[in-house]
Amino acid sequence: MANYNKMNSILWDELTQIHVMAEESNYIDQLKSKKVLLKSTELEEVGDVRNKSLLHLQCHYGLDSLSWALLGAKVVGVDFSIKSIKYAQNLSTKFNIPAQFICCDIYELPIHLKRKFDIVYSSYGVLLWLSNLEKWAKLISNLLKKGGFFYLIEGHPYSMILKNSDDDYNLKITKDYFRHKKPKIGISENDYINRQYKIKNKSFTWNYAISDVLNTLTQANLKLEYLHEFPFSDNPYHKGMIKNKKNLWQFEKNSPQIPLTFSLKMYK
Ligand SMILES: C[S@@+](CC[C@H](N)C(=O)[O-])C[C@H]1O[C@@H](n2cnc3c(N)ncnc32)[C@H](O)[C@@H]1O
Secondary structure, three states, rough: HHHHHHHHHHHHHHHHHHHHHHHHHHHHHHHHOOOOOOHHHHHHHHHOOOOOOEEEEEOOOOOHHHHHHHOEEEEEEEOOOOHHHHHHHHHHHHHHOEEEEOOOOHHHHHOOOOOOEEEEEEEEHHHHHHHHHHHHHHHHHEEEEEEEEEEEEEOOHHHOOOOOOOOOOOEEEEEOOOOOOOOOOOOOOOOOOOOOOOOOOOOOOOOOOHHHHHHHHHHHOEHHHHHHHEEEOOOOOOOOEEEOOOOOOOOOOOOOOOOOOOEEEOOO
């Protein structure tokens, strides 16, 4: 497993550069003027973070982490891509938004971090990179203070198995919904932000059903407050999606609505 994670961290160093280049002009100026870059869903559902300690797992180059910091949270962001962490630290210093960033595999976090948090947060595009769901859930539970909560907002696993094309907007099921033991190996895939970019490194990803995620977190001693499903997503993952008033992507109102995102809040 450690080997898969190591190879994925090399891939994420490659993707960080691509994402920074694609997004820099768009987001960095906003952050510079202290604009919070979080979507309305997580803002409403996580709620007031002032003076709360917040651990952001798989924080990429820190845009969400720094946004939570702007809202008053005491943030620690963790990611295994050194390029992501260096960029996040750079943004934090440059724009004077205090936050701590740690570069490590989340599975090795207990070696680097001995504290517990009020909130553990993770968002959009994280589950598929987890080589060990059970270890992930235990890690989260151990990192939370009693009465603290874990908040996850993520692409819906059902949406992930569907695909359509420019020629045919009808969604087709392209892979299994249920959990696989072995990782899927991605070769020469296109990046999801810069869609023209062919990724050079291989990816190793896993898929989990909603029941896997919920049951595994429950077994790790977390109690469910809610599980929500939404007909919109953070990115236009399928053809024919349009931007709504909240800057999120969804299918036209008169077409059938399917779950594209889910969120959950679980307490220790
Ligand atoms: C799609 S991005 C998440 C982006 C997130 N929505 C954000 O901007 O805050 C996935 C992130 O997970 C990180 N990652 C994947 N597996 C990891 C692991 N085992 N330990 C630490 N970080 C990991 C990658 O480096 C990448 O930055």
